[in-house]
Amino acid sequence: MLRTLVGGLELETPLLTGSGTFGHDPAALAFLNPGDLGALVLKTVTPDPRHGNPPQRIAEFQGGVLNAIGLENKGLAYWREHVAPQLEQVPLPVVANAGGHSAEDFVAMVEAFDLMKGVAAIELNLSCPNVKGGIQFSTDTAALEEVVRACRQATRKPLWVKLSPNVSSIRPFAESAEAAGADALTVCNTLIGLLVDWRKRKPVLANGTGGMSGPAVKPMAMRLVYEASQAVGIPVVASGGASCAEDVLEFIVAGASAVQIGTACFRRPGVISEIATELRQILEQEHLSLDELRGSLIWPR
Numbered sequence: 001m002l003r004t005l006v007g008g009l010e011l012e013t014p015l016l017t018g019s020g021t022f023g024h025d026p027a028a029l030a031f032l033n034p035g036d037l038g039a040l041v042l043k044t045v046t047p048d049p050r051h052g053n054p055p056q057r058i059a060e061f062q063g064g065v066l067n068a069i070g071l072e073n074k075g076l077a078y079w080r081e082h083v084a085p086q087l088e089q090v091p092l093p094v095v096a097n098a099g100g101h102s103a104e105d106f107v108a109m110v111e112a113f114d115l116m117k118g119v120a121a122i123e124l125n126l127s128c129p130n131v132k133g134g135i136q137f138s139t140d141t142a143a144l145e146e147v148v149r150a151c152r153q154a155t156r157k158p159l160w161v162k163l164s165p166n167v168s169s170i171r172p173f174a175e176s177a178e179a180a181g182a183d184a185l186t187v188c189n190t191l192i193g194l195l196v197d198w199r200k201r202k203p204v205l206a207n208g209t210g211g212m213s214g215p216a217v218k219p220m221a222m223r224l225v226y227e228a229s230q231a232v233g234i235p236v237v238a239s240g241g242a243s244c245a246e247d248v249l250e251f252i253v254a255g256a257s258a259v260q261i262g263t264a265c266f267r268r269p270g271v272i273s274e275i276a277t278e279l280r281q282i283l284e285q286e287h288l289s290l291d292e293l294r295g296s297l298i299w300p301r
């Protein structure tokens with residue numbers, strides 16, 4: 001009933017984890033019932049290990065969280081040895097997420113993921129707002145097109161490109177990624193925000209700014225999913241503020257093929273199973289299918 005095709009992957013459900021929000025490896029799958037998660041999207045890996053930013057790196061606010069983790073990860077060599085072998089046992093598609101400072105970094109990650117049997121698809125994190133040099137690919141269409149093209153040549157696995165909301169229009173970025181050979185777009189990464197501790201006269205996060213996620217960003221992500229899906233023919237994977245079945249259906253009507261659930265998993269690690277159950281109930285009650293709903297938004301004239 002929830003089967004979904006996204007950018008070269010056949011998924012049991014349209015529900016995915018959001019990179020960096022569900023552990024660094026498959027261990028967190030124990031929170032979910034089999035058959036509820038469509039694909040496991042893992043945290044960004046970079047060629048070299050990264051310590052990330054100094055603490056405080058994450059803070060809650062009324063509408064979600066602000067984070068500046070800074071892509072902490074143990075690097076490709078560790079991942080190849082310790083994480084990749086585990087992925088072969090995961091009974092659903094795994095999407096590995098690549099990060100880096102340069103086009104060469106991205107290509108190196110894609111070449112490595114291409115050889116890993118347990119990796120079904122590759123998501124390029126061209127849009128992390130919390131690392132120096134992490135953003136130029138997402139705010140310069142020529143740079144984005146060049147890096148996606150280079151990565152495309154390095155793999156035949158499905159290639160997803162995660163775009164940034166921190167641009168004046170997402171349309172040219174979506175079009176550039178498609179022209180360069182992306183199989184799907186993930187829309188979108190976190191929105192740059194600032195939380196202030198007025199008593200200390202300081203930002204709450206040691207990095208100063210951070211990436212906003214959670215319910216507060218949903219309307220913005222919804223608009224971007226709509227605009228991106230209108231601009232391209234490849235599938236769009238929504239990411240931004242979804243935390244219940246209604247949210248997922250809204251994204252699908254706006255044009256998404258699948259929806260990543262990120263920040264909501266921090267509050268309730270089993271939330272994806274709750275959403276899957278509710279989705280099945282709603283679709284059955286309403287006699288509707290995901291295919292009928294996808295992209296069915298009627299824009300006011």
Ligand SMILES: Cc1cc2nc3c(=O)[nH]c(=O)nc-3n(C[C@H](O)[C@H](O)[C@H](O)COP(=O)(O)O)c2cc1C
Pocket residue numbers: 018019020021043044058065067069071097125128162188189190212213214215217239240241242260261262263264
């Ligand atoms: C603590 C935290 C860490 C994240 N780490 C990554 C990451 O490593 N790579 C990435 O592409 N996105 C990362 N993200 C962004 C999420 O994957 C997602 O795109 C974003 O949080 C919006 O979705 P949400 O509102 O459902 O959380 C991170 C988000 C959070 C909150």
